[in-house]
Amino acid sequence: MNLLRACARPALALPALLDGISALREPEVHVERAHVVRPLMDTVAGEAAPTDEQLTVATRVLGGVMLGAATCFALGKAPRTSATVLATISIPMALVNHPLWTARSRAERREMTSGMASRFALAGAYALASTDRVGAPSVSWRVNQWQARRALEREKALATKVSA
16 A cells, blocks of 8 residues: 555545544444435335434444544555445435534534535545555456457467468
8 A cells, every 4th residue: 555545544534533433432423413314215205214213223233334434544444445435324314414504504504514515525535435446457358368369369269370
């Protein structure tokens, strides 16, 4: 791992680590924030909308997943998979934690906009990190090269049979 990745991965993982720890230790705070999107949950899920107890369990599970993915990402263990998990989780979390539609004042709206933009930028960074192959070629490239080599070997084999 080069120096840039060694510094950038832990720095990118830090917000997710803190969010994961917070969700595990204080799920009530996160459940309170989830109440902002409660009308949407009720509309989409109807009678199957989660109760507060279910939201608490879901918050803890999501916090554990976030903590695990952020730890793996920071340590460079399965970085593409963990970055994909973090990118996937980050967008809904940004919407729940920074609900622009509930802002009552201009200052509050500005603060929420800034927070949401930061979280979306972080999700973009995770998405970019999920495609980082650390300089190694992709599987698709390797398959194409293998197919090209095989085709070349077949042509050589045919050429030697024809000339013989």
